């Protein structure tokens with residue numbers, strides 16, 4: 573069963589202890605910290621290969637702050653169960669977490685309310701999110717009163733917006749980043765954030781000096797509740813079906829090509845772009861693990877949006893203490909579910925998909 577740390581601080585204490593015990597066991601480990609905000613840092617942990625490095629395995633977590641708790645729990649599974657089985661030419665690099673502010677505050681966004689997976693813009697932040705523009709007032713943070721009234725108000729507003737603009741317009745609003753409302757959701761900003769800058773300078777180095785890179789970026793919140801989704805880049809040459817067969821994992825998705833041209837700012841797409849820029853692109857497989865929490869029906873999406881709207885309103889408008897607690901509870905259930913059944917299945921899925929990828933790519937033969 574996945575085990576979450578209580579808070580950001582505890583996650584760092586655990587990380588340090590893991591590094592210490594690796595070193596004690598004679599494993600070569602390098603560490604580096606990138607300061608992001610005050611005391612909050614991205615820790616980079618490099619676990620050296622036993623022989624000359626020809627393969628690099630990269631694990632990133634917490635790009636969406638709060639999602640880093642499940643990511644951290646998966647990292648523990650990796651260290652305990654996979655690290656020892658890697659081929660001797662494989663070096664492992666971990667970034668923990670990409671959005672330390674969001675993780676410490678149990679938010680998705682960073683210190684500037686930016687959704688970092690919309691911030692890796694390859695088009696100078698030129699994309700326009702028409703769906704969001706239309707429904708902008710819906711996303712405006714507001715004062716909310718009591719559970720019942722705030723819920724009634726929310727469902728009323730959501731139904732109105734959907735009736736007026738349609739489900740597809742709402743999908744667009746929530747899929748693409750937006751740069752018009754700083755205190756809204758999915759804010760992309762119009763300049764690279766600190767965390768983004770760190771990764772933009774790291775990515776070329778991570779693709780250097782090896783023939784093969786596997787990169788897994790850990791997320792929660794999207795997809796069916798009891799089956800983690802492996803979400804491939806649109807630039808991945810193999811179809812989802814081919815990858816699913818190769819890694820022996822049932823749920824593999826590819827980003828829809830039509831949607832893709834509108835989504836700008838995704839980190840995984842940036843990694844492929846960097847690789848394609850190289851004189852000789854290396855073998856790259858970069859993907860997202862998305863641990864679904866609420867489910868993937870339209871009703872589930874409306875619920876999921878509610879947690880974000882309430883939590884965001886709580887962030888930008890003073891609310892009653894009991895409302896703050898309520899909004900926070902919704903948020904946690906959405907990104908680090910408390911259910912034992914969920915945590916057990918999530919660990920099992922991580923195990924199956926991760927092990928499958930390592931074997932498929934020849935990073936491990938066990």
Ligand SMILES: [Zn+2]
Nearest residue numbers: 636639791792
């Ligand atoms: Zn995410």
